Amino acid sequence: EIVMTQSPATLSVSPGERATLSCRASQSVSSKLAWYQQKPGQAPRLLIYGAFTRATGIPARFSGSGSGTEFTLTISSLQSEDFAVYYCQQYNTWWTFGQGTKVEIK
Amino acid sequence: EVQLVESGGGLVQPGGSLRLSCAASGLTVSTNYITWVRQAPGKGLEWVSVIYSGGSPYYADSVKGRFTISRDISKNTLYLQMNSLRPEDTAVYYCARVDYSNWFDPWGHGTLVTVSS
Numbered sequence: 001e002i003v004m005t006q007s008p009a010t011l012s013v014s015p016g017e018r019a020t021l022s023c024r025a026s027q028s029v030s031s032k033l034a035w036y037q038q039k040p041g042q043a044p045r046l047l048i049y050g051a052f053t054r055a056t057g058i059p060a061r062f063s064g065s066g067s068g069t070e071f072t073l074t075i076s077s078l079q080s081e082d083f084a085v086y087y088c089q090q091y092n093t094w095w096t097f098g099q100g101t102k103v104e105i106k
Numbered sequence: 107e108v109q110l111v112e113s114g115g116g117l118v119q120p121g122g123s124l125r126l127s128c129a130a131s132g133l134t135v136s137t138n139y140i141t142w143v144r145q146a147p148g149k150g151l152e153w154v155s156v157i158y159s160g161g162s163p164y165y166a167d168s169v170k171g172r173f174t175i176s177r178d179i180s181k182n183t184l185y186l187q188m189n190s191l192r193p194e195d196t197a198v199y200y201c202a203r204v205d206y207s208n209w210f211d212p213w214g215h216g217t218l219v220t221v222s223s
Binding site: 034042043050087094097098099 | 207
């Protein structure tokens with residue numbers, strides 16, 4: 001099983017600041033990496049697929065990068081609606097998720 | 107618009123059974139891959155099962171032999187039959203469409219399963 005490790009577990013950021021979230025795979029997943037956003041009481045929502053392609057309707061302030069085993073999700077200027085938990089997911093070999101990074105208001 | 111609506115969750119005793127449903131609209135279950143993902147309270151996401159368009163089912167090791175995924179094409183609905191339930195199966199269960207390149211989008215709103223005596 002491919003293990004996905006996200007860091008940090010919690011990220012405290014002020015509105016308007018940049019947030020950088022990391023995701024590491026235990027073995028190469030090529031670019032088969034997605035990012036999801038989940039708000040309390042809601043289902044996850046697809047943000048990024050193919051490591052860097054934004055899903056339909058996702059604002060340009062969200063960007064993804066990386067390949068192989070190291071990936072990054074960057075939110076360039078945090079808006080109030082961006083405070084949530086973010087999960088990475090590999091879909092190279094079945095599917096596994098990271099444990100999530102909570103982005104909270106500083 | 108693609109929409110997935112789960113139902114069937116509830117409280118069940120350890121060792122009991124429950125069947126979850128996932129009603130689809132805007133897509134045809136027979137030509138799509140559909141998956142189940144669960145989330146224990148306060149925890150992360152765990153892939154549970156998938157059914158491919160050809161009907162082949164696959165399961166996570168944690169539920170293999172206890173859960174069965176199926177579909178009713180006439181009702182455009184997916185099911186997850188859960189037997190021999192354990193307290194650690196307590197979670198919100200989501201169904202989601204698997205894109206042809208294998209990410210999950212969209213997701214249903216989820217249904218809560220609680221296994222407790």
